[in-house]
Amino acid sequence: MDIEKLYQEYFSVVYKYILSMSRDPLTAEEITQETFFRAMKKIESFRGDCSIRVWLCQIAKNLYYDHLKKQSRFEELPEEYGESALSPEDDMVRETDRKAINKILHSLKEPYKEVFTLRTYGELSFSEIAELFEKTTSWARVTYHRARIMIREELDNG
Numbered sequence: 001m002d003i004e005k006l007y008q009e010y011f012s013v014v015y016k017y018i019l020s021m022s023r024d025p026l027t028a029e030e031i032t033q034e035t036f037f038r039a040m041k042k043i044e045s046f047r048g049d050c051s052i053r054v055w056l057c058q059i060a061k062n063l064y065y066d067h068l069k070k071q072s073r074f075e076e077l078p079e080e081y082g083e084s085a086l087s088p089e090d091d092m093v094r095e096t097d098r099k100a101i102n103k104i105l106h107s108l109k110e111p112y113k114e115v116f117t118l119r120t121y122g123e124l125s126f127s128e129i130a131e132l133f134e135k136t137t138s139w140a141r142v143t144y145h146r147a148r149i150m151i152r153e154e155l156d157n158g
Contacts, residue, residue, distance in 0.1 A: 003040045004138055006052065011036070013053055014060050021064055031067060035060040037145045040138070097155070104154040112147035119144050 014035050019028035038059050039046075046055055105113060111133065118124045118132070119140075129140040 003036065003043060004136070006039065006056070007036050007137070007141075010053055010056050014056050017057050018060050018064055021061075027064075027067065031060055031063050033141065033145065034063050037141065038063070040142070100155060101151055104151050107154075108147060108150060111143055112150060115140060115143045116147035116151070 011032060015028050015032045018031045018035075019025060022028050022031070035056055039056055046052070050058075105116060108116070115129055115133075118129050119126070124132075126137045126140040126144070129144070130137045133140070
């Protein structure tokens, strides 16, 4: 199966599914990207017992639940959509995290640093990033995801 074709065909379905659960576009995008990265790694394990759409949504749902578990360790979830559960102290912690992320980002090797910056701060699509590097869209997604993993690991270790 061609992961690029799957991505183009099912991105919207998976994104809307997670958005309906999370009610947060950023979380939905992150989980959706992670879903396709996992699918790319495990495509050989797809047995065809269900439709590919269902398989992708199952991966996304599991990733979303994992996300909630991680998040619950650090902050309480809002009781209602639209309410912030963050106190002023939590906001200060988030600002400290942003500074730490930027520091880690500057220590990343290329192309991870540039791809992450283009995607996160430049808001370029994966296809635009791929075009800039003369690579495939899958390469851009994987490189971005690896950069995120490197940043997370440094945050966890630091």
